Amino acid sequence: xxTLTHFLVVSACIFxxxxxxxxxxxxxxxxxxxxxxxxxAAILNFVAxxxxxxxxxxxxxxxxxxxxxxxxxxAVGLAIILNVYRHYKTINPDNITDLRD
Amino acid sequence: xxxxxIQLPSILDQVLQSIxxxxxxxxxxxxxxxxxxxxxxxxxxxxxxxxxxxxxxIIVSFVLSTQxxxxxxxxxxxxxxxxxxxxxxRGIIQIALLICVIFVQQHFxxxxxxxxxxxxxxxxxxxxxxxxxxxxxxxxxxAFIAIETVSxxxxxxxxxxxxxxxxxxxxxxxxxxxxxxxxxxLYGLSLLYGFTGNLDFTSFEHIQGLIEAPKIxxxxxxxxxxxxxxxxxxxxxxHMWAPDVYEGAPTPITTFLSTVPKIGALxxxxxxxxxxxxxxxxxxxxxxxLVSVASIVTMLAGNLIALRQTNIKRMMAYSSxxxxxxxxxxxxxxxxxxxxxxLFYITVYTIMNLAVFGLxxxxxxxxxxxxxxxxxxxxxxxxxxxxxxxxxxxxxxxLPPTAxxxxxxxxxxxxxxxxxxxxxxxxxxxxxxGALTSVISLFYYFKIPxxxxxxxxxxxxxxxxxxxxxVYIISIILxxxxxxxxxxxxxxxxxxx
Numbered sequence: 001x002x003t004l005t006h007f008l009v010v011s012a013c014i015f016x017x018x019x020x021x022x023x024x025x026x027x028x029x030x031x032x033x034x035x036x037x038x039x040x041a042a043i044l045n046f047v048a049x050x051x052x053x054x055x056x057x058x059x060x061x062x063x064x065x066x067x068x069x070x071x072x073x074x075a076v077g078l079a080i081i082l083n084v085y086r087h088y089k090t091i092n093p094d095n096i097t098d099l100r101d
Numbered sequence: 102x103x104x105x106x107i108q109l110p111s112i113l114d115q116v117l118q119s120i121x122x123x124x125x126x127x128x129x130x131x132x133x134x135x136x137x138x139x140x141x142x143x144x145x146x147x148x149x150x151x152x153x154x155x156x157x158x159i160i161v162s163f164v165l166s167t168q169x170x171x172x173x174x175x176x177x178x179x180x181x182x183x184x185x186x187x188x189x190x191r192g193i194i195q196i197a198l199l200i201c202v203i204f205v206q207q208h209f210x211x212x213x214x215x216x217x218x219x220x221x222x223x224x225x226x227x228x229x230x231x232x233x234x235x236x237x238x239x240x241x242x243x244a245f246i247a248i249e250t251v252s253x254x255x256x257x258x259x260x261x262x263x264x265x266x267x268x269x270x271x272x273x274x275x276x277x278x279x280x281x282x283x284x285x286x287l288y289g290l291s292l293l294y295g296f297t298g299n300l301d302f303t304s305f306e307h308i309q310g311l312i313e314a315p316k317i318x319x320x321x322x323x324x325x326x327x328x329x330x331x332x333x334x335x336x337x338x339x340h341m342w343a344p345d346v347y348e349g350a351p352t353p354i355t356t357f358l359s360t361v362p363k364i365g366a367l368x369x370x371x372x373x374x375x376x377x378x379x380x381x382x383x384x385x386x387x388x389x390x391l392v393s394v395a396s397i398v399t400m401l402a403g404n405l406i407a408l409r410q411t412n413i414k415r416m417m418a419y420s421s422x423x424x425x426x427x428x429x430x431x432x433x434x435x436x437x438x439x440x441x442x443x444l445f446y447i448t449v450y451t452i453m454n455l456a457v458f459g460l461x462x463x464x465x466x467x468x469x470x471x472x473x474x475x476x477x478x479x480x481x482x483x484x485x486x487x488x489x490x491x492x493x494x495x496x497x498x499x500l501p502p503t504a505x506x507x508x509x510x511x512x513x514x515x516x517x518x519x520x521x522x523x524x525x526x527x528x529x530x531x532x533x534x535g536a537l538t539s540v541i542s543l544f545y546y547f548k549i550p551x552x553x554x555x556x557x558x559x560x561x562x563x564x565x566x567x568x569x570x571x572v573y574i575i576s577i578i579l580x581x582x583x584x585x586x587x588x589x590x591x592x593x594x595x596x597x598x
Contacts, residue, residue: 038284045291099345
């Protein structure tokens with residue numbers, strides 16, 4: 001029997017993996033993948049919780065919108081990273097530090 | 102499934118009935134589509150067509166939203182709230198957006214680059230749409246969609262031109278930081294949904310669920326939720342993107358980023374704050390403490406770091422972070438008084454920032470630099486410009502007789518009322534820090550007249566650019582309006598009755 005707890009544990013694990021990928025930044029594309037993992041963890045949560053919300057299905061609707069928004073922001077992110085690559089010839093955020101205090 | 106088939110006609114009826122509440126936003130959507138089409142087809146014949154459509158769209162939207170004044174309603178099954186608070190906020194947003202569009206048009210008018218300016222106008226319209234929706238919702242789904250709409254539009258605005266290294270770096274930092282914040286906020290919202298089973302944060306089930314939720318998990322969920330809002334408002338510790346992006350982005354885009362997105366996020370937070378802090382349960386106190394601490398830390402960090410900046414845009418970025426802290430304080434003060442105090446401060450903040458960035462843009466076009474040391478001795482060459490700049494500095498510090506002083510006075514008064522009412526020590530700390538940081542801010546705002554009037558510098562060659570005068574005149578008018586509003590604050594206050 002797979003219970004709600006299983007879903008929550010899996011989503012918490014995915015979220016932590018995503019957060020680690022973001023914090024251990026080596027490559028801007030990897031950061032985007034980490035962001036995608038975090039969003040998917042949240043989506044999993046929404047769908048799992050939505051089992052108990054049979055009137056409005058708010059969680060499932062939220063999940064659908066979250067998928068669309070994640071795709072949009074990743075598309076913009078990739079375009080911007082491509083632009084950075086043209087100027088710097090690298091996408092390692094540690095090497096791109098012209099703006100700083 | 103059977104139930105939905107029976108309900109479907111009534112659901113559709115209610116959706117159709119709700120459309121009139123959405124008129125102002127529909128005008129923006131139509132203008133958005135129109136400006137894309139105009140960019141594609143009409144701009145070849147007449148270059149300003151997309152600009153004209155954008156301006157008309159914003160004005161129509163403004164008129165339509167003012168018509169909703171005085172008739173509180175809610176549409177789309179309670180997802181959309183049309184009340185006076187949202188009408189005021191949308192009015193401010195649309196006027197600020199209009200001024201930003203004009204700044205953008207003037208700034209890029211005589212620059213040669215291979216990109217179409219019409220796209221920028223349409224993106225500015227979607228950002229305005231997202232902001233509008235953010236001011237009129239109490240539903241997490243709609244709020245998240247609105248925040249993402251604004252964020253994605255802002256990423257494109259910052260990264261679109263990419264004329265040089267700095268601009269592309271700023272846009273990358275912005276998009277990565279923003280997406281991470283949005284993802285963390287989404288996870289927090291999913292936890293909140295799990296506790297309550299309802300997405301409307303004013304509903305009874307939502308509050309009930311928050312009361313019953315386990316404390317540790319609830320704290321994590323609220324913290325995660327505040328990460329997203331904190332990113333949009335750029336309060337400490339989610340402010341790291343602001344100075345880099347403000348410095349890197351083209352000045353008219355910085356003008357937009359420092360004013361419009363903050364209004365919407367602040368109105369959402371005000372609704373949340375008012376609804377959630379009215380009880381005495383754990384989550385209410387947690388929200389109050391989180392906002393108060395964020396306000397205190399933001400005021401201190403923003404104003405202290407601004408002291409050692411040499412680039413005026415970067416300095417204004419830290420100044421606007423400091424003002425965000427003050428806006429959060431106004432939010433707390435909002436509990437004691439009518440929303441006029443908050444709205445007054447938001448309006449004054451917007452006017453001051455628009456004017457300051459307009460002047461920075463004018464100077465940048467004329468002398469080609471935004472470094473403070475390049476302003477040396479320019480007071481003689483541009484006496485009016487730097488006099489207004491100094492006046493705006495006085496207003497930003499919060500000294501009489503300017504509107505900044507009146508705004509700060511109202512906020513301090515309402516916080517003091519709250520303190521006398523329930524002796525919470527957080528209110529006292531807020532008051533002390535607010536007063537202290539106002540004094541600190543004096544030192545960096547007055548660097549501008551110090552460099553311009555008192556330091557000697559050789560005369561600067563004025564770059565041969567035309568067409569900065571519209572931006573210049575708008576900034577001068579806005580600058581003097583801070584003086585007028587400081588002497589007669591009742592003009593604005595009677596509007597916000």
